[in-house]
Amino acid sequence: MPEPIITATGIHKIYDTGTVKVNALRGVNLTVERGEMVAIMGPSGCGKTTMLNCLSGLDEIESGQVVIDGVVLHDLPDDNRSDYRARNMGFVFQLYNLLPVLSAVENVELPLLVSGVRPAEARTRSMDLLELVGLSDRAQHLPGELSGGQRQRVTIARALVNNPSIVWADEPTGDLDSETASDIMDLMCKLNVENGQSFVLVTHSDDVGKRAHRIVRMRDGTIVDDGNATEA
C-alpha cells in the first residue's frame, strides 16, 4: 500500500478581519499518497485555495496538524518552513506569478539559487526544464513577452526545477483557453507519471478534475467527498 505523503488532520482556519470572523476551514482531514494527483474542487468561497495554502505551509492554521513526509509542517519555524518549501515543494498559480523583471530562465532557476545550488548548475537544470516544457527557445524572454500558455509552462518548469516531492497548483488552467489548458494538463500528467511527484490541484474545471487520480470536493470549509478517485 502506498505511503501517504500528506496527512492533514483537524485543520481549522479562521480569517479575522477585525470586524468579521470567517471560518474558512472547519476541521478538514485529508491524506494524499506519494505520486498521487489530487484535484480539489468546489464552489467559489468553499475554501479550496485556503486548504492548499494551509497544507503547503503558505498560511498559518488555527488548529490541527499537517504532516508532510513525516515532517509536522507548522511546528517548523518560519525560516525552516521556507527552506522546506524551497527543497520539497513546487507551486503553480493561476496568474503564473512570474517575476516580471526576470527572464524565463532566471525565473526558473530562482528556487535552485534559493536552495544554494551553484549558479552554473542551476542554469543547466533550468534550461533542461524549459526544454522539457518546450520553451528552451524562449529562455531569455521576459514574462511580458510570452503568451499565457507559455508563461504557465515557465511556472511549471519553475515548480519542478527543484525536483520537489509535491507540486501545488492553484487553478493552473484558470486563465487559459481550453486548448492550452489541455496542453498544460497533458504536461502535468506526464511529469506526474514520469517523475512520480504528487500533485495537489485546486480547480473549477471538471476537465482538469477528470485528469486527476482523485477529486476532493469541498463545501463551506469542509470536505464533503474525498474518496472517489478517478482514473486519468
Add this chain to the structure above:
Amino acid sequence: MEELFGIPMDVIMAILLAAFLPALTGVAIMAWRNRVMLKLGLRNIPRRKSQTGLIVVGIMISTLIMAAAFGTGDSITFSIRKNATDALGPIDQIIFSARADESDTVGSFNYFSLDRYEQLKVELAEFDLVDGLAPGIGEFAPTVNIRTALSEGQMQVTGVDPNSLDGFGRFHLVNGQEINLETLGPGDALINEDAAEELDAQYGDDLVTYVGGLSITFKVQGVVDSGGLAGVGPTLLVRLDRAQEMFERENQINSIAVSNQGGVIDGAEVSDEVTDALRVLFTDREIARDIQTLLNREDVIGELETLRATLTKELAADLAVVTSGLVESVLTDDFIAMLADEDVQEAVLNAVHEAGIGEVGAEVGTLFAGLAEFRVNAIKKQVLEVADQAGSGVTSIFIVMGLFSIMVGVLLIFLIFVMLAAARRSEMGMARAVGAKQRHLVQMFIFEGTAYSLVSGAVGVGLGLGASSIIVFMANRIFQSGGTGAPESFTMFIHFDPRSAVVAYCLGMVITLATVAISAYRVSRLNIVAAVRGLPAPVEQSQIPYNKRLLAPCEALVRPALLFGFGLLALVRMDISKGFGLLVTSAWAAVILPVRLIITIGQAIWVPMSHGWMTMVAGGLFVWIGVASKEVAPLSVGITLVIIGIGLSLRTISYRIGVQADVADRIAYTFMGLVTLMYWILPSSVLRRIFGDTEGGIEMFFISGVAMVAAAVWTVMYNADLLLVVLTYVAKPFGWFRPVVVTAVAYPMAAKFRTGLTLAMFSLVIFTLIVMSILTEAFSSAVGDSEKVAGGWDIQATVNANTPIYDIRTAIDDRPGLDNRDITAIGGYTAFPVEIRQVGAEEQQWRPYGIRVADDQYLKQTGTTLKLIANGYDSPDDVWKAVQKDSNLVVTDSFIVPSRERFGNDEVQFELEGVYFDDAEMEPIDIEVRDPGTGTVIPLTIIAVTDRISDAFGELGRGIIASRKELDSAIPFQIPTTTYRFKVADGVDVPSLSRDLESEFRENGMETDVLSELVDEIAGANRAFNYLFTSFMGLGLMVGIAALGVVSLRAVVERRQQIGVLRAIGYRRGMVQLSFLTESSFVVIMGVAIGVGLGTVISYNIVKDIQEDLETVRFSIPWLQIGIIVAIAYVFSLVTTYMPSRQASRIYPAEALRYE
C-alpha cells in the same frame, strides 16, 4: 531685506502672487466644476498615511530651503541693522575735518576749532531736519582698572559737551537712572557697559588712563548703557573740556555727531537731504567755481549725457543737476552739493576720461580732493544699506547653494507622480474607459498634488524658519569663537519678515504646482486597454500631424483675438449668450496664453529635438552665444546639447537601419553619457586654449553638477546589465545572497526611469556635499598654514597710537620681565588709510585703500610669499632689499590686483589695470598715494604682489607695504609704529612671551596675539562657516532619503503578489527584507559612487583653477568627512527603507498571493 538678485522684494512678491493666486483660483474653479475628480484625487491622500507623510516631506523641501534662505537673510539684515542702530543710537551722521596739520596723528580724526562748531550751529539753526549737533573728541588710550588689574589697550576716550545733548537724549545708568554729565568733576568719568565688562569695573573704581606718557586717574561715577554718544566697545566718557585738557587740544574738537529729526531708524531716511545741506556748507565755493569752469565744455557735457543713460536712476538725476549747473553763470547749492558727492565725482571723472582730456581729469581730480573742508559720513544710512545688501547677499548665496536641493525636490515630485500614476494605472484606465477625459485625469492629479503642496508648503515655511533659527544659532557660535573678522560684540538675532514668508511659500508652491502640472499631464497620457489589462504601455505616436503641431503656437497666439472677434460679432447679431460665452472664453484663452504657448512650442520642437538634429542646432546656437559673450555657461550648455544631439541622431539612424531598440538606446545614451562626462571633466585650461578666456560664476557649479550627474546616470542605467554580471560574480561565494542580489538588482534596472530619477537625486546631493567638503578642506588647510600666512612671524602686537613705543628693543631691555634674547627679530609698521590711483590708468578717481609703512627690520625679516615679481627683480629677497633701499618702491597685497578667474575682493574699490593676479610676470606699476588729510601726493612704484593667503586673506593686516622713510618725510604728522611682529627664539614658549609682552607694555596699550593661534582661529571660523553651508546643502539629502522611502513603500505595495511567490518558492523572511534593503543599497551605493567620483573630479579641476590664483591651496580629500557624509546617507536610507522592507517580509505568502 529689500532686494534679491537686484530685484525689489515687493516686485518679487507681486509677481509670485500674480502667478500663484490665479493658479490656485484656477484649481479651485476646476474643483468646483468637477467634484467627482476632486473626490477621486483627495481620497487617495489618506489611503496610505506613511506614503503621504513621505510625499509631504519630499515636496516641502523647496519651500523649506527658500524659507531658510530668506529667514537667514532677514536675520542678517535685522541683526546688522540692530547692531548698528543700537551702536549709533540717535547719531545719523558724523562730521570730521578733511584737512590735517602737523599736530594730527594717525589713529584719530583731524582736529579743528570748536568755534567752527558754534558757527555751524548758527548756520543750521533754521534747518529743521537736524535736531542735534554734538561736538566731541574721540581718542584711544590704554586704561587699567586698579582694583581688578584688568586693562584695555584700546579704550575709547570720548569727550562730550554736557550742554549739547539736545537731540541725543540723556545718559542713563544701566539701572535706568538718568545721570548728568555736568556733575562730573575733572577726576570723574563714566564708562559704558562694554568697558565695565572688559575691566570688570564698577562704581567707585579707579581707572588709570595713559596719554602721551602721563597717567591720569579717573573715578568711575557710573556705568551707562552702550550706544549713541556712549559708544560701543569699551568707552570712557568724560566732559569735553576735560578731554581737551587730557589731549592738549584747547578749544578743539575732532568730530561733530549729527542727529536728524525723527527716531533712531527714520532719522536715516532724511540723511541724504541733511548730508547735501551740510556739504553745501562745507564746500569751498572758489574750488567749486574752478571745477565748473574746467568742466564747462561741450565734450564733457556730451559725455556726461551719454553716461547718464547707463547709471542708476538716482545717480543719473544727480548728474543731471551737475550738467545743468555747469552751464549756469552762478553756483547753485544743488550743484555744489552734487559736486561734493563722491559717486558724482567718480562719474564726472569717468566722463572727462571718455572725453579724452587727461590733463583736465588730473586737475579736476585734485580739485575734488580739496573741495570740502569737512567730510560728512552718513554713517547710519550706510550701515543700514550694508545691512540690506548683506541680507540679500546671504539669501542669494543660500538660494544658489540650495538650488541642488530644490532641483532634487522637483525630481522627487516628478518621481512621486510617476509612481502614483503607475500604481493607479488600472483604475485610471477604468476611469478613461467609462468616459473620463485625459484632462480629468490631469485634474485629478492636480487636485491631489495641490492638496499635498498646500500642506507641505506651510510645513516647509515653518521648518524653514526653524532651519534659519538653527543657522543663526550656529553662526552666533562661530562669531563668538572669533576669527570671523566681525566685531566682537556682533550678535545675530532671529528675524523673519512676513513678506519673506509669503515669497518663500509662493515660490515653493509655484515650483511644486508647475512640476505637478507637468507630471500630471505626462501620466495622464495612457493607453486605455493596456492600462486596464496591466500590459506594458505601447510606443505611441502622436495623433496630431506634424504640420498642425508646427502651426499650433500661431493658433494659440491668435486664438484669444479670434474668440474676442467672434464674441463681438455674436453680440452685434444680438446673440447675447453666445457672445458673452465667447468673450469669457477669449479672456480665459488670454490668461492661459503663456502656458499654452510654452506647451505648443514644446510639442512643435519635440520631434526634431528628439531626432537629434534640432538639439544640435540649439547647441550650436548656445555655443555661438557663449563664444560671442565670452560666458562659459552658454558655451558649455551648448557643447553638451551638441553632444546630446549627436547621440539622439545616432539613435534615430540606428532605428532607421533596423538596429534593435534596446541596442540603439544603449549606444546612444552611452555615447551621450560618456562624451558629456569627458567634456565636463576637462580642465578649464583646455577650454581656454580652444575658446579663449571665458567667464563663469557660481552658476557653473550647478550646471556642471546637473550635466555630469545626468551623463553618469545615463551611462549607468543603460549599461546596468554589465553591472549585474559583476555583482553576480561578487555574490558567488555567498550562495544564499545570490538570489537576493538577483532580485535586488533586477527590479531597479527594470524601472529605468524611476531608478534613474532616484539615482540622479542621490548623486546630485552627494556630489554637492563632496565638492563643498573638498573645497572647504583645500581652503582651510591653505588658510591654516600659519608659517606662510603670517610670513614667518610668531607674535603680532598692536600699540595705541597715543602711547607709542619709540625704541622697542631698548624698551624691552628696560622691562625686567622680558629678555631681548628670546626674540630673534622685531619688525614694525603703521597702517593708515590713503587714497590711491594708478598713473596712466583709465580710471583716475582717487580711491580709498590702506598703506603699511614698515621699518627696515620688518622689510628685512618678513617671509611674506610673493606671487608676482616685477621684471628686473630676481627673487623675493631682491624685492624686499629694493624696497628698503629705495623708499619709492613698494609691494602690494593681492586685493587690488584683479584676477581673470574673478577671484577677488569686492570690498576694495581700487583695482590695478594692466596686470592680473594669475599672470606669470609683471612690469613695475607706477601709482600715486595721497594722504586724505593733507592732500600730499606721493609717487610710488609697485614691484611685487603678495600671495592671496598672506596675512590670512588680509585678516591680519591689509594695504600696500612701503618703507616708512618716504612717508615719514612726506606726511606732516608723526607716524608712530602701531603694529609690531616678533620672531621668537627656538625653545621659547610663544604664548607665554606673548602674555609677558602684553603685560609689560600695558601702559602703551599693547595687545598681542600668537599668530599661529590667530590663524587657527581664522581657519576654524572659515571651516565652521563652510560646514554650515555644507549642512544646509545636506538638506537635499533629506529629499533623497525620502525618495528612497517612497520608492520602497511603493515597491512593497506593487510587488505584494511577487513577494508571495518568492516566499512560496523558499525565500526566507530575512531574504525578502534583505532583498529590499539591497535594492535601496544598490541605488544609494551607485548614487554615492557617482556623487563622490564626479565631485572629486570637479573639485580637483576647481582646485587646479584656484591654484592659478592661490598657489597654497592644495587638493586633498577629507576622507573622514566624506566617510561621515556617505555613512549618514547610507544609514538613513537604510533606516527609511527598513520599515517597508520589514513590512514586506512580514507578509504571509498566502496573504500576498491573494492580493490584487
